[in-house]
Amino acid sequence: MYLHWVARNRWYEPFKHRPVCVETWKALREIFPDAIACVLMPNHLHVVCPALGQEAQKQNLSYLLGSVSKSLKLGRSSWESVPDPEDLPSQEKLLRQIRYVHLNPCRKKLCADPLAWEWSTHLDWLGYILNPWVNEKSIMKVMRRYDPHWFHRYVSSDPSVQVQGTKLRSPIPIMEYPSENLENIKSAALLSTRSQMESLYVSSEARDFSLLLARKLGWKNCTQLGLAHQISPRTVRNIFQNKKEGEVQTGLKILGDERILGLLPKNGIRSV
Numbered sequence: 001m002y003l004h005w006v007a008r009n010r011w012y013e014p015f016k017h018r019p020v021c022v023e024t025w026k027a028l029r030e031i032f033p034d035a036i037a038c039v040l041m042p043n044h045l046h047v048v049c050p051a052l053g054q055e056a057q058k059q060n061l062s063y064l065l066g067s068v069s070k071s072l073k074l075g076r077s078s079w080e081s082v083p084d085p086e087d088l089p090s091q092e093k094l095l096r097q098i099r100y101v102h103l104n105p106c107r108k109k110l111c112a113d114p115l116a117w118e119w120s121t122h123l124d125w126l127g128y129i130l131n132p133w134v135n136e137k138s139i140m141k142v143m144r145r146y147d148p149h150w151f152h153r154y155v156s157s158d159p160s161v162q163v164q165g166t167k168l169r170s171p172i173p174i175m176e177y178p179s180e181n182l183e184n185i186k187s188a189a190l191l192s193t194r195s196q197m198e199s200l201y202v203s204s205e206a207r208d209f210s211l212l213l214a215r216k217l218g219w220k221n222c223t224q225l226g227l228a229h230q231i232s233p234r235t236v237r238n239i240f241q242n243k244k245e246g247e248v249q250t251g252l253k254i255l256g257d258e259r260i261l262g263l264l265p266k267n268g269i270r271s272v
Helices: 018-031 054-072 091-107 136-143 148-156 182-193 197-201 205-216 222-229 233-242 249-255 263-267
Strands: 002-008 037-040 044-050 086-088
Touching: 002 054, 002 091, 018 037, 018 044, 018 054, 037 091, 044 091, 086 091, 091 136, 091 148, 182 197, 182 205, 182 222, 182 249, 182 263, 197 205, 205 222, 205 233, 205 249, 222 233
Parallel strands: none
Antiparallel strands: 002 044, 002 086, 037 044
């Protein structure tokens, strides 16, 4: 059986701040490692997960909300008491709740497509995240098949989006010569790894992913890449020599879909 958790702030919108979302998302992954759906809304969150360790989950979620309030100086009492979760006893009800969670931003008119909301596991389900919280194995337990195109149509076929649903875009192709600007590549790396902007300029998964994705897209000049990431050309060469190229498909998919790539400028990440 699965459970649907909700936590709501009475007065404030703590999840309008991307740095808070980054840290909250990491903490939620630790509290609910087997979650199948999650969304952060400006003033509340939803998590759908297996019914395991319910009391510990409730206690840890309450502690996390207190930490969020402390970081923003909101006062712990701004959060409503975490209610007991809703039981989801059947697969049919589970699928409806996953769809409800992923559609929440659209139905609240915060975005026009479930793909256009960064803090949703809809992106994990569709393969846009490098280290997804909800992976293919988890999805197979629920769906018994893995079909991102069908799932996105199922979720997006709603009056808040389009009645007939929206389509997934194709990834951009790998290129021999530079064809995509480095700012877009860096944005794709931040989105794919759900990282803070400053992580592009320190040793991190986001920085390495950005460099490897840039190389796949024709950027071979280590001096240019070093300047863009505030490191020396020698460090760039060392990363290329020591890091496996890995899976850059998530970055190519983000670069091919303006609904996702447009998230960072809209959210003002470059000023964070």
